[in-house]
Amino acid sequence: MTLETPETGSLLDRARAGDCEAFCELCRVYETGLVRQAMALCGNATLAEDLAQDTLVEAWKGLRRYNGRCRFFTWLCAILLHRHRNALRQKRPLSLAAFARRDENELEDRTDRLADDGVSPDQAALAREEAALVRECVQSLPLKHQQVIHLRFYVDDSLEGIAAALGCSVGTVKSRLFHALEKLRAMRGIRALFANVEQKVESL
């Protein structure tokens, strides 16, 4: 996702100089992407908007900390992940309920979308199950591992950008990615998923 343009750069400069209106304009550029990221994390539209709003307000308050070494959207997503984890710690039962609702809603959405694309309902349901399983496994990782996986695969930033957003070195990011993959590999759900894939490959 590349949202940075000369216009956003200029807005960002003005916002960093303390121009509140420039930051509000900047929010207009990034808010859709941010709400989508939040939706993927908490699975409920209301919660996702609250989370995205809190993230943008916190970004405004801490804008001086943004050093421009990563994309602005990556920096916002790093704040979003922190806030999401804090929200989960404070309101765990509510969030888990939201996760359950997300699965039901996503099943319907994904099935409908794939059906429109000419994919059979069985394949659509299977794809949806696999995606939900993978995301659940990522959610169960420790925060530091969850962050690097999320920023690498769903925000799609470079290792240098992720390192700058998280305030650590590239080596640390690579190490965390490796350990995150090792933990995912050890999860039973992922192993079952791979076993299915291998069976499919063999049967072809």
Next chain:
Amino acid sequence: MRPCAKNRKRVAWLALGALDAQQARELRAHVEACEGCRRYLEETSMMTQALKEAQISTETEPSESFHRRVARAIRAEEPRSLWEAMVAPFRTTPLKWRLALPALGAMAVAILVLSVLASKSRTGSLPSSAPYSARTVSASSVNSDLPPTLANYRLVANQSLEALDELLTRQANKLRPPAPIYTASTFALVEPVD
């Protein structure tokens, strides 16, 4: 079959696209020859592929009122409080806790050591040549009235000359007779001399 222990991380990074071209080329040459590493690369690549496919939905849109709410919340953050305005310049420089904590600890230890040394130098130590009676006088009694003996003066002088001066002044004041207080009744008692 297991991957080579020394190449395990690098194979994972290869699957993640986290190696430069030269490193990737060298590792691929090894992977082709090593069954364990090849298997590990296949599994890791499958996992990274699964992660990529579990992409975030692009259909979600924020509600119409969302931007208004965000803008209102951001504007509500202004004006900043006096405290925030004061600390804002310091926030631009991120504090490196790994460096700051040991430095703070070292400062605390240094302050502790200095305060202990200062208190020791203030109280001082008794001279071994002092007579027993003098050595038994505690440091805290220096400020109180000591009997006017040579041993006590010597003890106090060893601690500080100012303390000796203070002690002598205090003792001199104590021995001086009180000044007479003259009142009207005092003069009334005096018989007029004819």
